Amino acid sequence: MLYNEPSPLEVRVLTRRFGLPNSASIDTYLATDGYKALEKAFDMTPDEIIEEVKTSNLRGRGGAGFPTGMKWGFVPRNSPKPKYIVVNGDESEPGTCKDRLLIENDPHQLIEGVLIAALAVGASRGWIYIRGEYRYLIEIMDKAIAEAYARGYLGKNILGRGFDFDLHTHTGAGAYECGEESALLESLEGKRGVPRIRPPFPAVSGAFQCPTILNNVETFSAVPAIIRDGGAAFAALGTPKNGGTRLFCLSGHVNKPGVYELPMGFNLLRMINEVGGGVRGGRALKAVIPGGSSCPILKAEECDLPMDYDSLAKAKSMLGSGGVIVMDETTDMVKAALRIMKFYQHESCGWCIPCREGTTWLKKLLTRMDEGRGSSNDIDLIADLAKNMLGRTFCPLGDAAAMPTISIVEKFREEFEAKLAASRTQSKFVVV
Amino acid sequence: MTFSPKLEEKFAALLTHYPEGRQRAALIPMLLYAQDEVGAITPELVEEVAKRCGVTPLQVDEVVGYYSMLHRKPLGKYHIQVCTNISCMLVGGEELFEHACKKLGIGHKQVTPDGLFSLEEVECMGACSWAPAIQIGYEFHHKVTPEKLDELIEALRKIQ
Numbered sequence: 001m002l003y004n005e006p007s008p009l010e011v012r013v014l015t016r017r018f019g020l021p022n023s024a025s026i027d028t029y030l031a032t033d034g035y036k037a038l039e040k041a042f043d044m045t046p047d048e049i050i051e052e053v054k055t056s057n058l059r060g061r062g063g064a065g066f067p068t069g070m071k072w073g074f075v076p077r078n079s080p081k082p083k084y085i086v087v088n089g090d091e092s093e094p095g096t097c098k099d100r101l102l103i104e105n106d107p108h109q110l111i112e113g114v115l116i117a118a119l120a121v122g123a124s125r126g127w128i129y130i131r132g133e134y135r136y137l138i139e140i141m142d143k144a145i146a147e148a149y150a151r152g153y154l155g156k157n158i159l160g161r162g163f164d165f166d167l168h169t170h171t172g173a174g175a176y177e178c179g180e181e182s183a184l185l186e187s188l189e190g191k192r193g194v195p196r197i198r199p200p201f202p203a204v205s206g207a208f209q210c211p212t213i214l215n216n217v218e219t220f221s222a223v224p225a226i227i228r229d230g231g232a233a234f235a236a237l238g239t240p241k242n243g244g245t246r247l248f249c250l251s252g253h254v255n256k257p258g259v260y261e262l263p264m265g266f267n268l269l270r271m272i273n274e275v276g277g278g279v280r281g282g283r284a285l286k287a288v289i290p291g292g293s294s295c296p297i298l299k300a301e302e303c304d305l306p307m308d309y310d311s312l313a314k315a316k317s318m319l320g321s322g323g324v325i326v327m328d329e330t331t332d333m334v335k336a337a338l339r340i341m342k343f344y345q346h347e348s349c350g351w352c353i354p355c356r357e358g359t360t361w362l363k364k365l366l367t368r369m370d371e372g373r374g375s376s377n378d379i380d381l382i383a384d385l386a387k388n389m390l391g392r393t394f395c396p397l398g399d400a401a402a403m404p405t406i407s408i409v410e411k412f413r414e415e416f417e418a419k420l421a422a423s424r425t426q427s428k429f430v431v432v
Numbered sequence: 433m434t435f436s437p438k439l440e441e442k443f444a445a446l447l448t449h450y451p452e453g454r455q456r457a458a459l460i461p462m463l464l465y466a467q468d469e470v471g472a473i474t475p476e477l478v479e480e481v482a483k484r485c486g487v488t489p490l491q492v493d494e495v496v497g498y499y500s501m502l503h504r505k506p507l508g509k510y511h512i513q514v515c516t517n518i519s520c521m522l523v524g525g526e527e528l529f530e531h532a533c534k535k536l537g538i539g540h541k542q543v544t545p546d547g548l549f550s551l552e553e554v555e556c557m558g559a560c561s562w563a564p565a566i567q568i569g570y571e572f573h574h575k576v577t578p579e580k581l582d583e584l585i586e587a588l589r590k591i592q
Contacts (some may be wrong), residue, residue, distance in 0.1 A: 003562045003574055082451070094517045094556040125451075132464055132501045134555050135570040168449040171461045174501035176555065190459035190485060192498040208454050251519035251560040258561045270440075293518050293556075323560060325519055339521050343555055 001104065004258025007275045013225050013245050014218065015261045019103045026139055026147040029108035041265040042161050043117045044227075046077065049120040053223065055231030057243025062179070062216035063087055063292065063321045064396075065309040074203035075121040085114050085126035086188065086214040090172055090179040092131055093292035094343060098247035098259050099217035103130070103137045103402065106221070107144035111153065113220035116227055117213050118165050125166045127207070128217075128311025129184055132173040138323035141169045176347035180395050180432050181214045183349070194351045195395035218247060220323075221300060223224060223293045240263030242308035246322050253280045253328035265306040272303070272326055283328040287411070291320020293340050294400030296407035317407070334414040337405055338366040344401035354400035358389040362405060369416060372423030380418045383409045433480040439469055443484065443494050463502055468550045471506040500555075502567060508543045508550030510588050513535075513567045516553050519560035524577075528564050531578040535585060548592065549585070 002019055007013075017023045017032055029035070041049055054069030063392065075083060087110065093097040102110060114126050130138050140358040145167055148154040156164050170188055172178050178187045182196035185207055206212025222244055226234045236242040248271060250257050255277030262271065268288065272279065279285050285300040290307065296317040298305075305311050312319045345359035365382050368374050386402040386409070393399065409416065434440065444460060450457040462481050467473055473496050482489045496502045527590040533539055536549050543550040559565030562574035566581070573584065 092556055092560050095519050095560050097560045097562070100558050127449075131558070132499075133567065133570070136572075168459075170449075171464055173460050173464045173499035175499050187460060188457060189454065190456035190495065192495055196581070208451050208457075249561050251563060252522040257563070284482045289518070323519075325522070327522065331522065336518065336521075339516070339518050343517055346555060375508070400567075 001427050004256065007256075007258075007260050008318075009275050010261050011245050011263050012261050013237065014102065014109070014221050014247065015105070016140055017109070017288075023105045024107050024134070024144060026108055026144070026151055026153075027107070032137060033228060034108055034224075037224040038112050038119075038153070041119050041227050042159065042163070044119075046120045046122065049116060049227065053120075053226060056222075056226040056234040057231075057238065057241055058219065058226060058234065059242065059309055060216060060223055060245060061218035061222070061322070062181075063093065063294075063318070064316060065319060068215060068219055071203060071215070072117065072120050072159055072213055074201065075213060076204060077122055079211050081210040082125065083118075083123040083386055084210055084212045085123045085167075086185065086202075086207050087126065087128040087217055087220055088179065088181065088184055088214060089128055089130040089134070089137070089217045090184060091217070092176040092179050093294065093321045093323060095249060095251055095289060095292045095325045097249050097251075098132060098322055101247070102217050102221045102258055103134075103141055107141050108148065109221050109224055110141075110217060111144060113223035114167060115153070115158070115165060116223050116432075117215070117220065119163065119179075121211070121213055123213065124164060126187060127168050127170045128177075129170045129172060131178075132171050138169050138171055140379050145169065150396055153185075175349075176343075177349045177395075177397060180397065183211070183395065184214070192349070194349050197394070202322065210423070215228065216321075228368060234342050239306060239308045239310075242319070246307075246319075248275075248307070249323045250276045250326065251323065252326040253283070253306040253331070254278065254326045255280055262307075264308045264345040265311070268298075268303045268305055268307050268324070271324065275390065276326065279326065279328050281328070283330065285326070286329045286331050287327045287333070289323070289325040289327075291318050293325065293343065294318075294324035294325070294396075294403060295320045296403045297411060299411050304343050333415045334366065334370050336372045337408040338363070340404050340408075341366050341401060342373065344397065348397060348401070352394040352398070354389045355393040355395075355401070358385060358393075358398060359401050361385060362401065369419055372419060374416075374420050374423065376420060379409060379413060379420075382416075433476055435466060435469055439465060439590070449485070449503065456485050456491075459492065460499065463492070463499075464494065467502060473502055473504050479485050506543075506547075509548050510540060510568050511550045511552065512585075513552045513554040513575040514555065515555070515557050515559065515563070515565050517556040517560075519556070520564040521561050528576060528578060528581065532581060548589070 058068040178193040183193040187193040202212045212307040345363040350356045386405040389398045389402040446458045516525040
């Protein structure tokens with residue numbers, strides 16, 4: 001099912017089957033070039049598959065943007081241990097709702113992507129980790145997996161080519177932290193989702209301490225098109241080093257919020273105005289969080305830029321998970337900063353101190369500021385505290401909490417000052 | 433402790449989904465599916481799941497404490513979860529949550545006296561582009577207005 005009207009500006013590669021009758025069924029999939037890429041991959045060597053993925057310039061769609069082909073190349077194929085594939089379907093970054101659609105509308109595309117990855121590294125087993133709230137997707141995925149077993153695309157001797165592969169779904173039970181790859185692996189093994197120290201990276205020691213390819217749902221879903229049409233064709237859709245399309249999730253103050261598949265490098269202002277129908281109520285644009293709530297915020301005047309990993313990095317933000325959160329001129333930025341911090345404080349696993357204490361104190365300070373009880377040195381204290389979390393936590397959650405906070409304080413300082421001025425209840429003594 | 437035949441079948445299959453000797457991996461799915469049937473993570477359930485996954489009850493308890501969907505007290509028959517995270521907040525998620533509190537006469541993580549409804553303010557549920565969103569149990573509802581929420585609640589009351 002689709003929840004918003006598609007846009008004529010979309011370039012539909014991963015979403016090409018969306019909207020077809022019974023798009024999730026194996027019959028629809030097979031009738032629309034489904035599992036053709038797998039057949040092609042069977043005639044390729046593992047190195048050729050990995051090379052094709054490298055050529056495509058596909059980069060991790062979960063948030064980090066690491067080159068996928070390179071990640072696959074890190075798996076020690078001569079290791080005597082079994083190799084595994086893990087799909088990260090723990091989609092929980094605020095602003096992100098795309099993996100949901102990929103599983104709901106085209107689960108076989110994901111299965112085919114997983115199978116191609118399995119061929120590339122000689123994996124025997126895989127799991128699709130799906131967040132617990134997405135129960136209906138687990139049911140859709142289980143049905144698709146059962147269809148694939150019944151038609152010989154999973155199980156023993158797949159397509160008569162002597163290749164065995166088993167695939168299962170695995171439910172989470174509510175934890176943002178489990179979207180971080182090493183925490184996800186802990187959760188898969190039946191433990192609290194506390195991140196692991198790295199190295200070793202999952203490619204060497206992942207699920208059950210065996211070499212593992214772990215990628216996002218969207219990343220795996222891009223693989224069949226890459227093998228079917230060639231890595232070069234996929235790369236050509238995007239910008240240099242940023243291959244293909246991506247599913248952007250437009251939310252917030254736009255007239256037509258929705259998930260849209262657009263080429264990498266699509267201009268952000270154009271996305272808001274032409275794909276998203278402009279800012280709601282004809283109001284002025286104030287700011288955009290370009291890739292999920294952990295990304296540094298962009299002011300309206302910074303938004304005339306191509307949406308790819310490198311352009312966003314140059315603008316000191318991130319493409320992240322594709323969650324484009326649009327804020328109009330009426331948005332209270334102190335409130336926005338507080339709501340974002342509340343989330344990270346709630347989701348911090350508490351394992352390492354800078355994150356556990358940092359998010360807790362930042363939430364307190366931002367609450368005080370928002371409620372008009374702030375003191376004049378709170379603004380600098382918030383920025384300073386957040387900066388001291390950067391790079392000092394075990395996993396990226398600390399950075400994820402700090403980055404939007406620092407950028408909001410720096411770019412919208414006057415709003416914090418206005419709250420202080422309005423409150424007139426500044427206390428002389430502040431206990432921190 | 434035994435579960436319904438359907439769930440027993442599911443659990444038997446689940447234990448085969450992981451490498452030999454790593455059956456602890458079935459722990460979190462087993463807890464969540466069992467909770468759906470039993471209504472809460474009871475001490476008895478902890479013991480049972482521990483036995484089936486080959487871990488100690490303490491190891492189960494520490495997992496139960498970590499995951500937000502696992503809870504030791506029963507929820508209402510209809511568990512209403514309102515997202516107030518940033519994308520929902522921008523288009524009225526917080527007001528929707530406040531409206532739900534008033535409508536049901538309960539607050540965050542509380543249950544109505546008749547046990548019919550429980551309410552929870554939740555973090556991002558992955559419906560940002562169709563916000564504000566709620567889940568009733570596992571069912572998503574998109575672009576929910578206070579009026580639409582009232583209708584949903586009234587419809588559920590009528591089923592009783």
